[in-house]
Structure formats: structure tokens, C-alpha cells
Amino acid sequence: MKNHAYRPLYVVIAVIVAILIARAIMVPKDFGIQKQGYMYGWHRLGNEQDWKDFKVKHRGREYCKDCHPDNYELNANSPHAIIQCEDCHGPAIDHPDNPPKLEINKARELCLRCHAKLPYKQSGRAWITGINNDEHNPGMECVTCHNPHSPVLN
Amino acid sequence: MIDRRDFLKYGLAAIIGTGLAVTETGKVIASAGKSDSVRWTFLVDTTKCVGCGMCVRACKLENEIPYDVSVSRTWVERYIVKTDGTFIADSPMAARDGFIDNVVRNDPDKPNGIIVPENEIAKAFFVPKLCNQCDKPPCVQVCPVGATYQTPDGVVLVDRTWCIGCGYCIMACPYGVRFFHPIYHVAEKCNWCYHRISKGMKTACVQACPFGAREIGNIKDPNDPVTKVIMTERVNVLKSEYGTNPMAYYRGLDSVVR
Numbered sequence: 001m002k003n004h005a006y007r008p009l010y011v012v013i014a015v016i017v018a019i020l021i022a023r024a025i026m027v028p029k030d031f032g033i034q035k036q037g038y039m040y041g042w043h044r045l046g047n048e049q050d051w052k053d054f055k056v057k058h059r060g061r062e063y064c065k066d067c068h069p070d071n072y073e074l075n076a077n078s079p080h081a082i083i084q085c086e087d088c089h090g091p092a093i094d095h096p097d098n099p100p101k102l103e104i105n106k107a108r109e110l111c112l113r114c115h116a117k118l119p120y121k122q123s124g125r126a127w128i129t130g131i132n133n134d135e136h137n138p139g140m141e142c143v144t145c146h147n148p149h150s151p152v153l154n
Numbered sequence: 155m156i157d158r159r160d161f162l163k164y165g166l167a168a169i170i171g172t173g174l175a176v177t178e179t180g181k182v183i184a185s186a187g188k189s190d191s192v193r194w195t196f197l198v199d200t201t202k203c204v205g206c207g208m209c210v211r212a213c214k215l216e217n218e219i220p221y222d223v224s225v226s227r228t229w230v231e232r233y234i235v236k237t238d239g240t241f242i243a244d245s246p247m248a249a250r251d252g253f254i255d256n257v258v259r260n261d262p263d264k265p266n267g268i269i270v271p272e273n274e275i276a277k278a279f280f281v282p283k284l285c286n287q288c289d290k291p292p293c294v295q296v297c298p299v300g301a302t303y304q305t306p307d308g309v310v311l312v313d314r315t316w317c318i319g320c321g322y323c324i325m326a327c328p329y330g331v332r333f334f335h336p337i338y339h340v341a342e343k344c345n346w347c348y349h350r351i352s353k354g355m356k357t358a359c360v361q362a363c364p365f366g367a368r369e370i371g372n373i374k375d376p377n378d379p380v381t382k383v384i385m386t387e388r389v390n391v392l393k394s395e396y397g398t399n400p401m402a403y404y405r406g407l408d409s410v411v412r
Contacts, residue, residue: 035190035306040294043303047313054349057216058358082364087208091215113206113252114364120234120278124204124365133255 057091060084064092071149078150088148108133111142192307194346195373196402197380197389198282200411202367205230205280207252212362214250216347224248225333227344228284228359233410234258237276241410242268253280281411282368284359285310285331285344286392286400293323293332293343302341308401309348314340328396346370373401 030045064085065072075081086092088110089102117130137145145153156164213228214221226248235241244260257267270278291310294302301317304310317340324332324341335342347357351370355361360368371380383389389403393412404411 031300034303036304040291040304042300043311044300044313044316047303047311047316048305050313051311051345051348052352054217056350056353056355058212058361060355060361083208084362084364087212087362087364091212109251109254112254113208114204116254118205118253118256118278119272119275120205120232120280122201122277123279124202124367125280128204 055093057093058084058086059092060086067096074147075149078152080149080151106141106143108140108142111146111148190306191374192372193374194287194308194351194401195371195380195384196284196287196346197369197371197383197405198284198402199367199369199405200279200281200408201406202365203230203280203282204365204367205232205249205253206364207249208362208364209282209359209368210248210250212358213344214248216350216358219342220336221250223336225336225342226250227331227342228282231281231283231411232258232278233281233408234270234278235276235408235410236270236274238274239276242270243410249280277408279406279408281404281407282359283329283331283392284402285346286329286398286402287346289399289401290397292326292328292396292398296322296326298322302343305348307352309345309351310343311345311348312341312343314338317341328393328398329400 028044028046031043032045034041034043034045061072061084068085072085075083075085088105092102093099095102112131112133114125114128115130117132118125120126142148207230210226210228210230213219214226217227219225219227224247229245229248230253231243231245231249232253233241233243242258242260244258246259257269259265259267261268287309289308291304294304294310297303298320299316299318301313302310302323303313314335319334319340321334321341323343324334327343332341332343334340347355347359350357357368357370360370369380369383371378371384373381373384375381376385383405384403387405389405390407391400391403392407394400
């Protein structure tokens with residue numbers, strides 16, 4: 001086997017062996033064809049659990065109920081009962097540990113998300129009480145007159 | 155020495171045998187994972203949407219999508235169909251802050267936006283968009299490394315540790331749902347809040363919607379209220395011509411919506 005013509009062959013074999021070793025080290029053990037078959041299920045199985053373990057941040061209004069019963073009750077009996085606390089106050093995450101304080105947004109833009117009157121008869125906006133932002137007490141905070149937890153004026 | 159008769163005989167047998175083996179394997183692979191009891195489905199009622207954008211805000215905060223970047227896993231589109239038959243549509247910042255005026259800002263050449271006079275509006279409405287979790291996802295088929303895949307309950311996920319950022323999936327999605335995550339620099343997409351639905355919770359957008367315009371359900375459960383609507387009422391899907399079998403159904407879908 002002194003034939004120099006074999007030398008390129010040794011190089012090729014060495015490269016293939018190197019690739020196979022690298023693959024054995026770098027590809028995770030749970031990587032492969034999973035339940036969905038080759039076309040749609042070729043992945044690392046552990047990633048499904050990685051995504052399931054992603055942090056839940058919006059906890060729902062029941063999370064707020066025990067510490068804020070007054071606002072919870074007031075809101076529950078108003079037309080705004082359909083709105084989640086976290087829509088306006090932001091995600092609770094692990095409040096009060098993290099974050100210790102949640103947002104209190106008094107901007108008109110927050111209310112205008114639903115209550116800006118738009119001439120879109122085929123949309124859900126049509127049946128909501130809407131205002132013209134330039135005519136309805138321009139510049140004033142909505143909370144001056146309306147309690148956002150129970151917004152109807154007596 | 156092989157004669158012509160034997161060559162043809164064995165040759166034919168080998169071809170047929172290989173063909174059968176391939177189809178049978180294909181069938182086994184195709185039927186794998188189809189027997190599970192959960193297949194998530196989504197129902198968007200466009201007639202209920204008011205364009206408040208609370209869903210987009212909740213999604214971005216829940217799924218850690220940088221808030222002040224224009225990319226988003228879900229968005230809301232405004233369509234204004236004029237009496238002359240043309241239409242304009244926009245979704246500024248994915249409608250993160252809702253639609254608070256009648257100015258359409260979809261044209262960089264018109265920084266002040268376009269206002270369609272009320273008497274020229276034939277119909278106008280909002281359409282929430284999100285990943286369709288297609289039954290035959292083209293984004294998964296094109297992934298060269300197996301970084302994106304379909305789970306047995308039908309959700310398409312991206313493995314951030316495995317994605318090489320080639321962008322094929324972003325090009326392949328007919329719905330424009332995919333984008334690059336500005337921080338991780340890998341493909342990013344809506345996964346119907348997989349961390350929430352697998353715990354029995356609703357997605358962040360469904361929970362945030364005050365009007366019930368978004369609902370999530372299990373299409374394998376005949377008693378699921380969402381499944382009942384899909385089975386008994388007039389619903390449609392987006393771009394069915396692509397053959398992707400989208401699993402997000404729309405109520406009140408207009409033909410101008412793409």
C-alpha cells in the first residue's frame with residue numbers, strides 16, 4: 001500500500017470519520033423523527049417541554065380577586081366586566097413580588113382603543129358608545145369623570 | 155451469467171418491492187401521531203372585533219416580543235372597502251395600540267395618512283391575524299435542519315437552540331406569520347401560547363379579548379363550543395388555495411381579506 005494514489009482516499013475517510021464523530025457529540029440524543037413523521041416531526045423532542053415551561057405572565061382576573069376585592073366587585077357589575085384587569089394594568093406575572101407595582105394608565109388613548117367613534121358599521125366598533133376625540137372634553141383625562149372600573153355616569 | 159429472462163424477472167420484482175416498501179413506510183409515518191385526543195383549533199369572529207388591539211399588546215408582553223419593534227406574533231388589520239370597489243388596509247405597529255382614529259397610515263409617501271370620507275365607505279371592519287397552525291405547514295417542510303416542527307397536538311414550534319436563521323420558513327409561510335426575533339436572531343412565530351394551552355389556560359390573546367372575537371378549542375372534541383361552531387356554522391379559512399389546511403377558522407370573512 002505504498003501507492004501515493006490512495007492518499008486522497010485517506011483524506012476523504014478522515015473527513016467522514018471527523019464528521020461522524022462531530023455529529024455523535026453535537027446532535028442531542030432526543031433528536032430524530034418523532035410522532036408526526038419525517039416531514040413534520042423531525043426535531044429535538046425536549047424542545048416541546050422547553051416551550052411548555054415558558055413563563056406564564058397574564059394570570060387572569062381571578063388572580064387579582066383576593067387582594068383587590070373592591071375593584072374586582074365594582075368592575076364585575078359594570079359594562080367593563082368583559083375587560084380583563086391585565087388589559088389595562090399589564091401582566092401580573094408574580095405581582096406583588098415581581099413586579100411590585102402594576103401600571104395605572106390614565107391616557108385617553110387607552111380608552112380610545114374601544115371608544116373612539118369610527119364609521120365602520122360592519123365592525124364590532126359600531127355597537128360601542130363612541131366619542132369624537134376632538135369634541136368630547138378634549139385634553140381631559142377620561143378618569144376625571146368616569147371610573148374605569150365602572151364607567152357609566154349616574 | 156444472468157440471462158435476459160432472469161434479468162427482467164428479478165429487475166421487475168426489485169422495482170415493485172422497493173415501491174411497496176416506500177409507500178408502506180410512508181403510510182406508517184403518515185399515520186403516526188394522528189391518534190391523539192387533542193388537536194388545537196382557533197376561531198376568529200371578525201364581526202365581533204372592535205380593533206382595540208388588546209390581543210396584540212397581551213401577546214407581545216406574554217411572549218416577550220420586544221414591545222417597540224414593529225414585529226409581532228399576532229396583529230389586527232383594518233379594511234376599508236370603498237364604494238368604488240377598491241379597498242385600503244393597514245395595521246400600524248401590528249395594531250398594538252388599537253385603532254383610535256380614522257386615519258389610515260399605510261403609505262410612506264403620505265405621512266399625514268389617508269382619511270376615507272364616511273360617504274365613500276361601503277364597508278369597514280377589523281380582521282385579527284395569527285398563525286394558522288396549518289395541518290400541512292409549508293414552513294416546517296422547508297426547514298433544512300429540523301428546527302421547526304409540528305407537535306402531536308398540531309402546534310408548530312421553533313427550537314431556538316437549533317434554528318440557524320436561514321429564513322426559508324419566513325419565505326415559505328403564505329400568511330406572513332413568521333419573522334426574525336430581534337433578540338434571539340432566530341425564526342419566531344405564534345405558537346398559540348403553547349405554554350398556556352398545555353396547562354389548560356387560554357392563549358394570552360383569547361384571554362385579553364373583551365369581545366370574544368378570538369376563541370381556542372380542541373377540534374377532536376365534538377362537545378367543544380369552538381368545534382361546534384366550526385362544524386355547524388358558516389366559517390372560512392385564509393388562502394385555502396395553498397393547500398396548507400389552516401386550522402384557524404374565520405367567521406364573517408370578506409373576500410378582500412388575504
